[in-house]
Amino acid sequence: MIHRLPWLLALMLATAAAKCGPAADARPRASEPEEQLPPDQRDAYQLGREVFELVDRAVAYRSSHRGRPAANITQMGIESLTPATVRRVVNVQREPVVTVEFRKGGGRQIVSCRGDSQILEDASMNGGRFTLMCSTSAGAQRPMEVAVLPER
Numbered sequence: 001m002i003h004r005l006p007w008l009l010a011l012m013l014a015t016a017a018a019k020c021g022p023a024a025d026a027r028p029r030a031s032e033p034e035e036q037l038p039p040d041q042r043d044a045y046q047l048g049r050e051v052f053e054l055v056d057r058a059v060a061y062r063s064s065h066r067g068r069p070a071a072n073i074t075q076m077g078i079e080s081l082t083p084a085t086v087r088r089v090v091n092v093q094r095e096p097v098v099t100v101e102f103r104k105g106g107g108r109q110i111v112s113c114r115g116d117s118q119i120l121e122d123a124s125m126n127g128g129r130f131t132l133m134c135s136t137s138a139g140a141q142r143p144m145e146v147a148v149l150p151e152r
Contacts, residue, residue: 041144043102043110044134048146050085050100051115051132052123054078058089058096059117069094092116110134113144123148 037045054073061076062069069091073080080087081103088099101112113134122130128148135141 040109040136041146043108044113044132044144045146047085047100047102047110047113047134048115048130048132048144049148050087051098051113052119052130052148054087054089054098054100055096055115055117055119058098059120062094062096067094069096105137109137110144111137 035042057076057078058070070076070089071091073087073089076089078087084103086101086103088101090097090099095116097114097116099112099114102108105111113132115130115132119130119132129145130147131143131145133141134144
């Protein structure tokens with residue numbers, strides 16, 4: 001036991017030395033990336049997160065059902081209404097096109113966004129960035145580049 005004491009002491013000192021310095025969590029955190037965006041981009045990011053997830057699920061549904069796309073969102077086992085959004089899918093030549101719209105557009109600059117399976121490819125090739133076609137509260141359509149942000 002006495003012969004093990006120096007090794008045990010050395011191991012404890014090495015462990016303590018490795019934990020010296022500021023902890024990774026002690027550093028000041030930057031504010032959430034989404035909070036730093038302008039209001040129109042923030043709306044597009046919020047809708048884009050849902051569009052991306054739904055397109056991914058629609059493509060997975062189609063591949064697991066021998067090329068037959070889902071007729072609607074509920075057929076994929078997803079609710080079409082959330083407390084904040086309305087979700088829709090249409091198929092254009094077996095290609096799912098997903099639209100997500102805010103239920104209450106008041107005070108929002110972007111009220112809906114849509115995307116197809118091309119956004120999955122774009123995101124994989126561009127470090128998570130992809131382009132959606134979005135509608136403004138004034139009714140104009142415009143492409144908006146968004147990124148898949150980590151969940152909060």
